[in-house]
Amino acid sequence: MQTLLEMRNITKTFPGVKALDNVNLKVAQGEIHALVGENGAGKSTLMKVLSGVYPQGSYDGEIHYDGQIAGFGGISDSEKLGIIIIHQELALVPLLSIAENLFVGNENAKGGIINWPETFRKTEALLKKVGLAEQPSAMVDSLGVGKQQLVEIAKALSKDVRLLILDEPTAALSESDSQALLDLLLELKEQGVTSIVISHKLNEVRRIADTITVIRDGATVSTLDAKKEPITEDRIVHDMVGRDMSARYPERERRAGDKLLEVQNWNVWHPEHATRQVIRDINFHVRAGEVVGIAGLMGAGRTELAMSLFGRSYGRNITGSVKLRGKDIDTSTVATAIRNGLAYVTEDRKELGLILEDSIQRNITLANLPDVAKSGVINEAEETKVAEQYRGAMRIRTPSVFQKVMNLSGGNQQKVVLSKWLFTGPEVLILDEPTRGIDVGAKFEIYGIINDLSAAGKGVLMISSEMPELLGMCDRVYVMNQGGFVGELSAEDASQERIMSLIVTE
């Protein structure tokens, strides 16, 4: 098959960090090429080099595209050649319509005047192509992440894409949305679109990839041809982490103690629409040393439940009681919730979890400053010590704890958020999609941390859309649908089928 793209000896350095070190990547015309590797391996950076986010001259090495040497001064240059990148973070304008978003910067206009009928017509055609039934005039912020992702792809299609780059497209998507997206990619492949897909979900990689390139620590480790023989996940993992990983979930002695957290008759209404009830009569508990999961589809209300518990950060007219070790506790503000032993690791680390402009150190201590301060004065030395401890324990990959969080790879940012909440010393840790965008090795580490907490008699409440993770980690799983719990399964009884059937029968 013909080679569409070849990147040769790409080297890219940031102050203090060699993100890419002689990386090679060869992509054939018309294939789906998966790019995998641990957090911070350099996947996103490589794709930013390719798409001109990092312009020519800011890196070493050569890019051959379509048989010619290419060098891009910016994204617009690479787009001209049909290279379209969809970044790890979605880049849609929330308060514009789908149609406006699709053609922003690329408007159907004559002399600066937009031809709306044509815009809408084209939008409709594109939406059909990606399988979206939405109106072109629908606001983007009214769509779920899954649909927004499809809008991003439609936007790419509007630009005559030849090489589509997707950086972790399914990280924030539900099972069914992911399936839809993968199907779409396979369909686009039939139409001759070449894609590069970055993903930490190896089952998806196996499903769609023709070729898999593994990078580790900024260098290409292997290129696996999946067309000849199916590649096992273990093989990919081996190349990613550089050793065999036999188990995906660390062993834990399961031993639940007394009731630690108990939530009764929890009701929450929508913050803007006072008549809409978002959480309905929820009752649940978490025992000391227990890891309890909440399964459900996107939009089931899991995050809303967690945030309403955590200092009423979501919703209004909240009623119900929260007990810790049998005593009512005050969770009316985030500060009191933290003081009473709750911690909530958000699913949206960039928006809700981190101060991106600030250093790792400052982010880790933010929720528990008094512990590194004396009568309101921060002891920076102590603070650094704490940050260094977590850097070591969590294996945050960074040259120093003074690095801005903004400059970390997605997975390492997640570890910073986790560190921040562990530092508050919680009794009950609520984890919302804790391993989103995290590589297998780091997942294993995070599971290990969860197990340590449970061994120390803490409670863990884990929201996850990845069912294998819930099944592998939890002692009990609550199933949630449309704002209420529709079932509870013990570890022995739980299976993907049972969970799904509980959701569906409701």
Add this chain to the structure above:
Amino acid sequence: MTNSAPQDQAAKPENGIAGYLAGHLREYGLLFALIAIMVFFQIVTNGTLLKPVNITNLFLQNSYIIIMALGMLVVIVGGNIDLSVGSVMGFIGALAAVMIVNWEVPVGLTILACLVVGILIGAAQGYWVAYWKIPSFIVTLAGMLVFRGLSLWLLEGQSVGPFPKTFQLLSTGFVPDVFGVGRPNATALAVGIIAAGASVWMGLRKRARNKAYGIEDEPTAFFIARNVIVAGALLFVIYKLSTFRGLPNVLITMGILTIIYAFLTEQTTIGRRIYALGGNEKAAKLSGIPTERLTFLTFVNMGLLAALAGLIFAARLNTATPKAGFAVELDVIAAVFIGGASMSGGVGKIVGAVVGAFIMGVMNNGMSIMGIGIDYQQVIKGLVLLAAVIFDVYNKQKQG
């Protein structure tokens, strides 16, 4: 992962000094810009700029801007802006004048009342911004109009003055020489030597601590150069002052306030939380930070400092005029941005704001000595502000 990443070892900046400079260009740039501007005006004004009497004037003229820049920096770091400070300052000056001159209220009581009114004004504006989430730009724009109008109304369009001596001391008074030497003023010299010594000592301490914790080190040459320049400049300025009338009261006020605010913003939990609030309000809130209360407090603080500035300004002019404080908010905001604060919040330093205010002040003063008209002065100041911000953005892009 257990196998260590090569990045871990690549921690050391590869090209020491150049790399360090690239990372800290902004901080050094600001210092050098101030020095360059001073040298420039010293030359073109044939040495007038650094004459003792002019240095004294520089402090007297700019004190109120610097004092408000302290509060403005905090407001801007918190992610807001306050356009009303000029008007509030004028209003408080007017209030003081009316109270002292027309109503014959004792000076001490007037000062206290004015500061309280400043706090209330800040609270009134902060309330809408913090608890009602009304954009600060709009609330304080309204405040700007309201208090401009109120000062006109209070003064009935007239200037009110003069003030009694005791009130004027707030601004034009000098610290008496306790050693009785007179000229050069020994108290001033002593204060200067102590201040220079303290600044070097604190620098050394911080450096030692950083070393102990392996924090990225400033190259030794830089550290020495920076300290020699700062301590030298401090001693130089104070020596000059001592040969005139000694230390102006406002300089002491300003110095102490600067130290307090630098400490509050950099070393305390409340300061840290304000930065977090400006950096990402939602994340700060989910970290248990009382974001509303903090926003409210930044405005209360701004009101207090604007009131203090109003008193000092009125005391210096010895009258309150309806025009007092007009467009001053622009100078204050410009100083903060020149000093490296970011419009979107979360970034900026007290020292930067103070140096920024001095840059503006020296330019004002220098250009006035040169006889440049107010028209060109505005143009030049505007361009300097633009250049400073462009420099910031450029720097950021290069790093990104």
